Amino acid sequence: xxxxxxxxxxxxxxxxxxxxxxxxxxxARLLARFGADxxxxxRPPLGDPLRRAGPFxxxxxxxxHGALFLALNAGKRSATIDVTTPTGRGLLxxxxxxxxxxxxxxxxxxxDAIGLTEETLxxxxxxxxxxxxxxxxxxxxxxxxxxxxxxxxxxxxxxxxIGRPGGRPLTMPFSLGAYQAGLAAAAGAVVGLxxxxxxxxxxxxxxxxxxxxxxxxxxxxxxxxLYLGVTGIRQGNRGIGLYxxxxxxxxxxxxxxxxxxxxxxxxxxxxxxxxxxxxxxRYRNRRAMLEEYPEEVDAxxxxxxxxxxxxELFAMAREKRFPLAPGMTVADTxxxxxxxxxxxxxxxxxxxxxxxxxxxxxxFSGLEPEAPTAAPSxxxxxASVVCExxxxxxxxxxxxxxxxxx
Amino acid sequence: xxxxxxxxxxxxxxxxxxxWAAVGPYATxxxxxxxxxxxxxxxxxxxxLRRVTAGFYADLNAPKTSVLLDVTTPRGVDLALRLAEHxxxxxxxxxxxxxxxxxxxxxxxRARNPRxxxxxxxxxxxxxxxxxxxxxxxxxxxxxxxxxxxGYPDAPPTELRHPVDFALGALVAAVTVAALLRRQxxxxxxxxxxxxxxxxxQLVGESLIDFQLTGRAPERAxxxxxxxAPHGVYPARGDxxxxxxxxxxxxxxCALARAIxxxxxxxxxxxxxxFLRWQRRAELDDLLTxxxxxxxxxxxATRLQEAGVAAAPSLSARGLFEDEHLAARRFASxxxxxxxxxxxxxxxxxxxxxxxxxxxxxxxxKARQAVFGGLLGLSPAEIRALRKDxxxx
Numbered sequence: 001x002x003x004x005x006x007x008x009x010x011x012x013x014x015x016x017x018x019x020x021x022x023x024x025x026x027x028a029r030l031l032a033r034f035g036a037d038x039x040x041x042x043r044p045p046l047g048d049p050l051r052r053a054g055p056f057x058x059x060x061x062x063x064x065h066g067a068l069f070l071a072l073n074a075g076k077r078s079a080t081i082d083v084t085t086p087t088g089r090g091l092l093x094x095x096x097x098x099x100x101x102x103x104x105x106x107x108x109x110x111x112d113a114i115g116l117t118e119e120t121l122x123x124x125x126x127x128x129x130x131x132x133x134x135x136x137x138x139x140x141x142x143x144x145x146x147x148x149x150x151x152x153x154x155x156x157x158x159x160x161x162i163g164r165p166g167g168r169p170l171t172m173p174f175s176l177g178a179y180q181a182g183l184a185a186a187a188g189a190v191v192g193l194x195x196x197x198x199x200x201x202x203x204x205x206x207x208x209x210x211x212x213x214x215x216x217x218x219x220x221x222x223x224x225x226l227y228l229g230v231t232g233i234r235q236g237n238r239g240i241g242l243y244x245x246x247x248x249x250x251x252x253x254x255x256x257x258x259x260x261x262x263x264x265x266x267x268x269x270x271x272x273x274x275x276x277x278x279x280x281x282r283y284r285n286r287r288a289m290l291e292e293y294p295e296e297v298d299a300x301x302x303x304x305x306x307x308x309x310x311x312e313l314f315a316m317a318r319e320k321r322f323p324l325a326p327g328m329t330v331a332d333t334x335x336x337x338x339x340x341x342x343x344x345x346x347x348x349x350x351x352x353x354x355x356x357x358x359x360x361x362x363x364f365s366g367l368e369p370e371a372p373t374a375a376p377s378x379x380x381x382x383a384s385v386v387c388e389x390x391x392x393x394x395x396x397x398x399x400x401x402x403x404x405x406x
Numbered sequence: 407x408x409x410x411x412x413x414x415x416x417x418x419x420x421x422x423x424x425x426w427a428a429v430g431p432y433a434t435x436x437x438x439x440x441x442x443x444x445x446x447x448x449x450x451x452x453x454x455l456r457r458v459t460a461g462f463y464a465d466l467n468a469p470k471t472s473v474l475l476d477v478t479t480p481r482g483v484d485l486a487l488r489l490a491e492h493x494x495x496x497x498x499x500x501x502x503x504x505x506x507x508x509x510x511x512x513x514x515x516r517a518r519n520p521r522x523x524x525x526x527x528x529x530x531x532x533x534x535x536x537x538x539x540x541x542x543x544x545x546x547x548x549x550x551x552x553x554x555x556x557g558y559p560d561a562p563p564t565e566l567r568h569p570v571d572f573a574l575g576a577l578v579a580a581v582t583v584a585a586l587l588r589r590q591x592x593x594x595x596x597x598x599x600x601x602x603x604x605x606x607x608q609l610v611g612e613s614l615i616d617f618q619l620t621g622r623a624p625e626r627a628x629x630x631x632x633x634x635a636p637h638g639v640y641p642a643r644g645d646x647x648x649x650x651x652x653x654x655x656x657x658x659x660c661a662l663a664r665a666i667x668x669x670x671x672x673x674x675x676x677x678x679x680x681f682l683r684w685q686r687r688a689e690l691d692d693l694l695t696x697x698x699x700x701x702x703x704x705x706x707a708t709r710l711q712e713a714g715v716a717a718a719p720s721l722s723a724r725g726l727f728e729d730e731h732l733a734a735r736r737f738a739s740x741x742x743x744x745x746x747x748x749x750x751x752x753x754x755x756x757x758x759x760x761x762x763x764x765x766x767x768x769x770x771x772k773a774r775q776a777v778f779g780g781l782l783g784l785s786p787a788e789i790r791a792l793r794k795d796x797x798x799x
Contacts, residue, residue: 009588034584055619067615118758135716137756140734145711148652150629150637151718155729159639159650159720162556162564169639169648169720171629172569173555179609180573187580188755191440194583195415197590204758210718211737214726215754216572225723237557239544239565247553247562254562256548258541323541325548327563330617330624333551333607341534344604355618358611361604362581363531364588365512365597 008035009364013193016041016095017076018083018104018116020048022175023133023209025072026182028103031189032075033360036101039385040073040376041092044080044404047378048073057351063378065351070375074348078376079385081406088405089114093124094390100196101129101189108134108143118204128202129192133185137208147209149177156213164236180216181209243289243297244268247327250305254327255313257301262286264322271316272304349374382406416442419586420781422489422496423447423470424477424510427542428568429527429602430499431466432575437495437582439753439764444470445493445777447486448799449477465750469764471773474799481797483509485782490515490522492781494589495582499527499602501540512597522595523585527578531601543570543602550606555613557626574605576754633680635687636662639720640695642703648720649703651694651710658715659683665713666697739764774798 013036017028025040025048032038042048050072051063082088092114096102104116111117111132118138121130132138135147136155150171153159159169171177188205196202239245244257244265259265265286266278277283277300289297305313310326317324328336334356339345342363345356386392386406400406416437423434423446438444446467476482487510490496496515498505505511505526512524526532529541530549547553547566556564578600585596607614613624616632624632631637634654642649653659656679660672671693677683683690698706703719710717719725726732735756740749750764768776778784778798792798 007588007592009584009591011591055616057619059620067619068612071611071615122758136731137735139756140731142711142731145718146658146714146716147718148634148637148654148716150631150639150652151650151716154639154648154650154720155718155731157721157723157726158569160646160648160722162566164558164561167558168629168641170557170564171639171650173552173627174610174612174624176552176609179611183573183577183580184754187576187583190580190583190587191415191755191757194587194590197587198415198417206756206758207754208735208756211732211735211756212754213569214732214737215751216569216576225727235565237562237565239567245544246565247548249562254548254554256544256553256563256565258544258565260542318536318539321540323545325541325545327548327554328551329554330551330610330613334614334618338530338534338536339604339607342531342601342604344601344607350619353619355615357615358604358608361577361602361608362598362600364585365599 010034010036010190010193013037013101014039014099015101015103015189016092016099018092018102018106020105021050022072022178023181023185024103024105025050026179027131027133027185027189028076029072029074030182030186030360031101031103034186034190038076039095039099039381040076040078041083041095042078042080042378043084044082044379044406047078047080051378057353062351067348067350067355070350071348071355071357073375074346075373076376077381077385078379079382079406080379081382082404083114084110085403085405087400087403091386091390091406095385096121096125096128098389099128100193101131103131103133103185103189105133108138111138118206121204122202126201127196129189129196130202130204131185131189131192131207132204133181133207133209135209137211138204138206140208149175149209152181152209153177153213155210158213161234163234165234167234167236169234177209177213181207181212184212238290238294241290242286243294244286244301245290246294246298248298248302248305250313251307251309253310253329255305255310256325256327258323259286267320267322268317268324271320272301379406414441416440416583416586419443419495420445420493422486422493424486424496424498424500424505427499428466428571429543429574429578430497432572433499433525433527433578433582434470434497435466435764436576436579436753437497438469440583442495444767445489445781446470446472447477447489448472448474449482468766470767471776472767472770473773473777474770476797477508477510479797480509481792481795485778485792485797486510487514487518488782489777490518493519493522494586495523495525497525497527497578497582499578502526502528502530502532502537516595516597520595521589521593523582523589523598524595525578525582525585525598525600527574527600527602529602531604532599541602543567543574546570546574546602546606549603550610551613552606552610555610555624555626558628559626561626563626570606573609574602577605630687633684635680635684636690636694637687638691638694640691640698642698642706642719643701644703646722647703649698649706649710649717650720651698651715651717653683653715656680661714662694662710665710665715666694668693770799 050069136142163170237247419442553563629638663671707717
């Protein structure tokens with residue numbers, strides 16, 4: 001069906017980001033991809049510390065070419081304003097008066113000190129959707145605690161569920177918690193905007209990374225605890241439920257085999273050339289297989305799996321339609337033809353090199369997602385924000401620069 | 407000045423819920439928590455999973471208005487299309503092509519109602535050579551490149567289920583709300599094609615960037631971080647008690663050394679920067695373990711936090727319920743109804759004013775009457791006939 005209106009979901013909305021590191025910038029990047037005009041406010045003289053974190057092309061440290069910063073900040077404008085000075089704070093207020101959303105991740109004492117609180121913002125900018133995204137949230141006794149993705153996933157109850165039985169709990173890899181929090185914050189921001197259309201009033205949508213984990217982890221541990229009184233189970237490469245539901249080695253890596261309905265297990269056994277096993281109660285009672293003798297069944301499967309590559313096994317699974325997936329490495333992901341056919345990757349220029357970064361995992365019909373424009377260099381848009389948006393003269397801008405406020 | 411709550415921000419929005427398993431039901435659970443009317447279409451399709459995960463299933467779906475409707479019959483499909491005329495959103499998470507084969511694909515639904523927002527969350531996305539392949543969370547984690555990076559260096563990848571299901575469910579809810587915002591601006595519905603494996607990949611985008619620029623292929627590294635050390639989960643006093651510690655700066659390292667009674671380490675130039683500490687991370691892990699073993703997890707974390715170090719107890723499910731911080735943030739709510747207590751986990755946001763609410767939905771008879779009698783205006787005789795023929799339950 002032809003679409004007549006091609007507006008992106010957030011076209012015409014303005015987002016102010018006072019964000020550093022990953023979670024808040026990732027949230028604002030998603031909002032930019034949904035069409036919002038995002039103005040990133042950075043503190044002079046150095047700006048977002050992520051600019052200096054790399055990775056850099058050829059290892060040459062250059063704060064304008066940190067690839068992770070460029071990926072998370074593409075499509076935004078950058079203005080440097082020192083919001084801890086009274087003048088800078090005044091400029092921020094003027095900007096917030098013209099904005100729809102504020103995304104920020106300041107430590108609680110700093111947010112309190114400059115009045116980025118529910119009370120102050122609610123009184124001064126009642127239309128504003130304020131989205132603080134922090135490790136522990138802006139309320140509760142741990143609001144001033146220090147955090148990292150590791151500590152937030154630990155407090156959210158994820159770590160104790162990952163790892164081998166009796167072994168050391170594991171965190172989720174990389175900064176996964178920060179991306180989860182950023183995603184939850186983007187959802188919270190659009191919910192806040194929709195609520196404002198109904199009620200005419202903005203609000204604070206307070207996102208705590210630990211609570212995001214606690215909530216999204218609901219199924220695995222919390223309900224098991226509520227219904228069965230069992231807490232924190234680590235099961236290594238195996239899942240819960242019925243056999244098979246686990247990672248197993250094959251010729252060139254690992255595959256994940258997860259057959260919940262019986263017909264999927266039978267389809268797998270057919271591929272193995274052992275359909276008669278499904279008639280044997282010992283290899284048909286899949287709850288007993290998982291709970292009582294999984295190693296015995298693994299030992300029957302692994303020799304056959306080791307004779308086949310991940311690609312061969314995945315091709316069989318696609319043909320016979322049972323859920324077996326190759327454990328994709330980073331290199332596999334970058335080369336995957338399915339992802340390329342769907343146009344999943346954004347190509348990002350990093351100091352002349354082209355880097356593929358994940359795009360948005362959803363496509364709206366009739367809207368080709370625009371490739372993001374480049375990330376701004378530090379303070380690239382300070383003049384346009386201060387002079388055009390806030391109506392200051394070039395002379396005032398020069399004075400503000402001299403006073404190191406912008 | 408009162409800031410109105412968003413608890414009812416989706417009031418008046420009707421969602422047709424064709425979902426199963428976890429990603430879809432969690433998405434519509436969130437939409438329900440925000441005030442939408444969710445009509446859950448239960449059909450004979452994919453009923454096995456409901457039996458395997460009964461408690462989990464009931465918890466996510468209890469707040470919705472559930473009706474039995476056999477969408478594998480032409481009359482069932484016709485009723486579903488008529489419901490689409492009265493709905494704002496339709497959500498499904500079958501594999502690509504299933505809804506089309508039933509006659510309930512996005513084009514059929516949107517032909518009935520151009521204002522309808524249709525969101526399909528498929529394992530692989532609706533396009534591309536692997537589109538027809540289905541799968542659960544462990545499959546999208548494996549295909550998304552996430553599982554391969556999660557685990558001990560010397561062991562297979564980790565089976566990841568609910569943390570991935572629920573993260574993707576939240577993403578589905580977010581794009582649904584974004585599509586509704588767009589409809590408010592344009593007056594038109596839209597179709598959203600969401601790929602769960604891409605949703606998993608976006609969470610490890612850093613590893614893709616790192617590989618392309620440095621040539622280093624990241625692998626499973628347990629709790630090791632690429633830059634920070636100490637960075638890990640350390641045993642505390644007691645059975646299966648753990649404390650997590652992440653040191654991200656020289657200042658935090660010095661604070662840690664003093665807090666664990668080893669102030670001389672703060673002045674040791676051979677541990678004076680992040681890279682030097684990272685190279686000796688195994689040794690530092692042992693040193694910190696000797697200290698954490700002697701104390702309960704909460705006490706260890708609190709003492710390190712007071713010194714200015716990022717540390718936290720690694721909470722179990724019970725720990726989440728007993729934690730005073732989460733309680734203060736109203737993470738879960740417990741209600742008493744009759745003699746039974748029900749506990750519900752809330753939404754991942756704390757909205758100013760009040761929390762989004764989740765109450766139990768109507769029973770089967772009331773739901774049937776509300777949907778087929780109320781919304782579609784069928785007479786009691788028509789409803790009886792449809793039940794007799796097994797089209798509705």
